[in-house]
Amino acid sequence: MAKITYIEHNGAEHVLDVKTGLTVMEGAVKNNVPGIDADCGGACACATCHVYVDDAWLAKTGDKSAMEESMLDFAENVEPNSRLACQIKMTDALDGLVVRLPESQH
């Protein structure tokens, strides 16, 4: 288990224990956190699990694949710390991760 804090756009915080091996997207969806739509269920096909990774954690979440990069390039309100949550797998090293959710996934 590793802790993730999801912060909705309206400021509401969800602090959850997520099984390592699951993705940050799965952690949100399985716990019914609003604001991550994840239409494709993790196939990196839709860009509806866009999150902003807290700067302190950004390096630890690893590099974006070319596919993720180019999907994100066309999402709304992309920032340098934008990631697709389905592409970040939880590990013990990410215990304590903080991500913020955009206003909308579309």
Next chain:
Amino acid sequence: MSEKPSHIVIIGAGHAGGTAAALLRQYDFQGPITLIGEEPIPPYQRPPLSKAWLKGEADADSLALKPLEFYAENGIDFRPNVQVTAIDRQAKGLTLSDGGSLSYDIAILATGARPIRLPIPGADLDGVLELRTAADAEALKAALGPGKTVAVVGGGYIGLEAAASARSLGANVIILEREARILARVACETLSTFFQTYHEARGVQFELGASATGFAGKDGKVTSVILADGRTLACDLVLVGVGVAPNEELAKAAGLECARGVVVNLDARTSDPSIFAIGDVAQRPMPIYENRMFRMESVPNALEQAKQAACAITGRPAPAGETPWQWSDQYDLKLQIAGYPFDADQILVRGDPTSNKFAIFHLKGDQLQSVEAINSPPEFMMGRQLIGNRKPVNASRLADTSISMKEVAA
């Protein structure tokens, strides 16, 4: 007026039904929710069944939309292994297959669709399989393996995805398609040709224009497919993927308006204001295509309609009309499709299909109706936006790969 909160019964625990239950709680619906599913497990994702699941790269936990505890913790009475057998709309009552009954204030039909079975001799032999449920996928996975030969009847997405997975497991694959090309109903010719070539290069054999007229077997187990031209093809198992039919019988028997699916309005409401219908079973208007009615079999459609119904029930503003889309993963190919090529008068290809990275655009005048993108996320993402916002598109710029998709759309 009664202050007792409404009881919502969701009939069908697939992707649409499960999502509707979760969204109602996200949207602060406080009343009781009952979620009725005919399968033994809570709602799960079907798309991985033909892909990651078949290849052993996904487990039951990762397939589940929510963990089982979620339902009890959120006041959702999830009832597996049960079907609704009748709706009494006057009494607002449901008859259940386990002999029980339920009353509802609002019902949501999310009964999905079922694979069409071939009405040919031998279709009931062991080893003649279909792929819709986790149990189907489990049976298919158990039957596949190195050196096994699977005959796939139907060259649609399910068949092609399963073929790609079967090849990666070392099985031999023959795809039988009745039409002159694969994906005949759902993709343009360029894409059909591309996929066939790609599969052939990975050892898949195709029989086009080939109708299966029967299956032969030994000791109750399938051993070959019999074709209309008299040939027989030996196989160890058969996967039938020739399309699905909506599970609309319950709605029809209750007198709800049906037309190849349960007819709904923009709120996903049926002809009975207390009953909604969502997902594969619904025949729905599409705002971006002048409210043309159609029935879609995709996860994005299930999610959108779950949202429509949950918004209408909780008094939230309706979601903005979406651009329909879907995807398919085969080998290292990612196909992403947005829109439908209604009334298209021009098809243009951006990029070179032999590079395995290209997109096909379908235009109606200067408006983009649909895009089919292979390993091309920018073309898909920008194409999807252009389909949605109806911005005029310059065809020659669209076909020119030296101009980025952002510039094309600027």
